[in-house]
Every structure is written in structure tokens, then in C-alpha cells.
Amino acid sequence: MAMADTKSGRYASAGSSNSVVPLVQGPANLECKDFQEYLRTRQTAETLEKLYNYPPICLAVFRELPELARQFIIRILFVDQPVPQAVVTSWGAQRFAKEQTEATSCLSDLNVWRVTAIPGGLSAWELSPTFKKSVRQVLLGGGKPWPMTNTLEKDSKPRDIAFLDSYAMSRWRCVLHYMVGTGNRNGTDAEAISPDAVRILLHANLMKRDERDGITITRQGFQFLLLDTRAQVWHFMLQYLDTCEERGVSLPECLSMLFQLSFSTLGRDYSSEGMNSQMLSFLQHLREFGLVFQRKRKEGRFYPTRLALNVTSKEAATTMTVSDEEAMQDSGYIVVETNYRVYAYTDSPLQVAVLGLFTELLYRFPNLVVGVLTRDSVRQALRGGITAEQIVSYLQQYAHPNMKLVESAIQSKSCLPPTVVDQIKLWEMERNRFTYTEGVVYNQFLSQNDFVTLRDYAQSIHVLVWQNERTRTMVVQKHGHDDVKRYWKKYSKGGG
DSSP: OOOOEEEEEEEEEOTTOOSOOOBOOOOOOOOOOOHHHHHHHHOOHHHHHHHTTSHHHHHHHHHHSOHHHHHHHHHHTTOOSOEEHHHHHHTSOGGGHHHHHHHHHHHHHTTSEEEEEETTTEEEEEEOHHHHHHHHHHHHOOSOOOGGGSOOOOOSSOOOHHHHHHHHHHHHHHHHHHHHTOSOSSOOSTTSOOHHHHHHHHHTTSEEEETTTEEEEOHHHHHHHTSOHHHHHHHHHHHHHHTHHHHTOOHHHHHHHHHHHHTSOTTOOEEOTTOOHHHHHHHHHHHHHTSEEOSSTTOSEEEEOHHHHHTTOSSOOSOOOOOHHHHHHHHOOEEEOTTSEEEEOOOOHHHHHHHTTTSEEEEEETTEEEEEOOHHHHHHHHHTTOOHHHHHHHHHHTBOHHHHHHHHHTTOSOSSOHHHHHHHHHHHHHHTOOEEEEEEEEEOOSSHHHHHHHHHHHHHTTOEEEEETTTTEEEEEGGGHHHHHHHHHHHHHTTO
């Protein structure tokens, strides 16, 4: 009896092309989740209930909710019985029905409230008792004081905000320098990062181990470098939280402490007395990443930095206080000309390395780097997983102030030359001519007649993706695999 071998895979086709279609794998992109997405996609209902036992986490959840969802919570926070859904619906005007649906869905996904039945068979909303208790505690006071708020004697050598900003960025840049290969990977000086930090980079797939080159950056790592600092730190901390169980550390306690830091006051010192050994270890990791400053490991005080205050905010409300030179580089140091030349007024190895991801570097001077955007350099970045939109966004974000003045003068939508922006996107479109289809391979037919019969059937129900009569190979869409398989079994039992 004839047999057909099947194999699942991902295939690419170029529209009208009838040529052989090879098996390809689409590039894996960096997934940057905000706090809500993290809770919805990575935590179960049972875990959420455990998290809601910690008031700082509940306050963070409440702060990040849509405005309408916050209104719903405030209105039923002190109501001790379930509130009919019809009553909640009546609180909003009909023209805001879409926003109201999104708000109710968000609260349900986060397990903040749940559906319950009330006398008469009506459906009602009931706040999670754990969440309700913690939010009441946060808004009205009470409960146990946070360990870090213990009273301290006045610091004999206080640290000002400028120092904390400089320290935070220097520590965080150590991680970035390590990723691009400009940092110390031997652990021989203070600029090196710990093995724990390296494990997090590997766990997050921002770097990978290569037998020939050692630890190298991945395509997700390239995309990570193009994010703003707040997004980088938040994504990195999410990956750290994913490894809490492996370290034997409590996830709720770590997340609670992270949010306590985000609610702290910049420039004020806090106590580490009263923290258990797990939280003291967590504090040392935060110290390494630049989220807190502590002179010595055993010192009983620490200073949260702006990285900790901004890590959970969707938009950083404050900016770093740095030197004039660093401020110029952070606000804008790149000039892009219509001839695709890129001039970067910087001496930072990190900024030069990031620029080299998508430009061909030509010259380097003490405070100036000259490069050019070429088809090959941009396609190299695209192969690494960086998108044209990310390249354009990076160039706009760090455009020199003079370019922004020109943008304002000519009332342009972008400070970059339109020809350069369009060409970068065209180079990307050259690579996006393929459409990806999840499919199943059928091959190893024992006769030509078997192959033709099955191919014609797949074509008749419009699930055939590609076929090659000479090699007796065909690919069908994944959703049509069951139908084709049933037909094949029926055909085989009938004796072909």
C-alpha cells in the first residue's frame, strides 16, 4: 500500500512564483511587555492572588489601569456586596461603550474582579477580596510598615541626585557594553558584570553561547540596544523575575520591593535593616544593575536611583541629570545628510557600537564618527532582526538639535531627510516579499498516481501551498491537514 510521509513546518512563498519553496524560519523578534501584559500572559490566577497580598503590587496595578477601570474600582471599593453588571454599565455614556468594554475586560484578565451571581439570576461584578483589602490599605493606611522605611540616622556622606544619576547610568552601561563586546568579559575589574547578569542575558536570549566566538549578541539583543533606557531596564528586570524560582527567591517579595523602590523619593536614603537574606541578595543585584546605590554590601542604608523610580512607568516623568557633554549626546548627537552620510558627535564606545549595527563606519576622530547608510549595512541589520522603523526611530530620537531646528523651520514631519527614510524602508521591503504559511509536508509517495490524486484533492479544497511533481512532494496549509489526511486514509483503504 502506498504511504505518504508528513512533516510540519513553516514555509515561505513569493506570490505567483512556482519555483521550489524552501523551509525557512522567520526571525524571532523581541517581545517587550508592559506590566499588565506581564501579569496577563505569564501569571496564573492563583499566582495573581498571591501577588495581591502585597499592597505595593496592588498600588502598581491600580496605577497602570485605564482611567475608566480605576473609576470602577474606586466606586465599588467600599461596597461589600457584588454590584450588578447592568449598574456598572449604566455608569458610562453609550458613546464610550468600547472603552468600557476594554476596561471591564482588563479588570477580568488581571483577576481584579470576577463574575458572580446574585439573587434573581443577575450577573454581578465582585472585587477580589485580596485586592480590595490591599488597595484599601494603600489608600487609607494601616498594615505592616515597609522594611525600607525604618528610621535611619542622618548620613554623614549623603549622595545628591547628580551623583545617583551618574552612578546609575555608568552601572547600566556596563551591561550594554558587555552585550556589544566593548565591555570586560573576564571579570578582572569593576566594569565587569557578574555571572548572574550574564545568565539573565542568556535566559532572555539577548546573548547566546557560540562554540567558536564564545558569548555573542543575538538578533533580540540588537533590538534591545535600540530601546530607550527605561524599556531596557524593565525588560531586563522581567527576565530576572522569571529566574526567581530557580534562585529560590520569592517572586511576590521581589516584585513588591521593586515597586516600593518605584514609589520612593529620589535623593533620599532608605534602610535595609529588617530585610531577610533573600531580599538582601536581591538588593545586591539591583545595586549591580544601577537601580540602587550602596557604599558597602553590609551598610544598612541605600539610595534608589532614577532607574528604579522610572522602571515601571509607561513614560519616564523625569530625566537624568548628567554632565553637559553626556546631556548633548543623550538629547541628540547624530546628523544625517541626504547623501546617506551619518555624523555622530560622540566618543562613547557604546553609541559607536550601536551605530555600527546599521551603518558602515568610515572614519573615527576623538569626538566624531563618520559612517554611511548602505544597502548592505541596512540589510545586515535587518538580518539581525532590527526593523527599518527601529532604525528610523533611533536616528530621530538621537538627532542633533540643529536637525530638529531645520525640521521646525520647514514644518517637516521628520527631522531626517525623506529620501533616506524612504530608502531604508524600501531596503526592508526587498526582504519582505515572502509570505509565511504554516504548513505540512507530504512526500515519499510510492507511486505517481498516489501523489497526483492527493495533490488534486488538496488543490480542490484550496489548501495546497506548493507541489513538485518530479520529487513527489507537496505542502498543504496547516488547517487543511486533517481533511487531506482523512481523504488519504479513505483512499488508501479503497486500495488506491
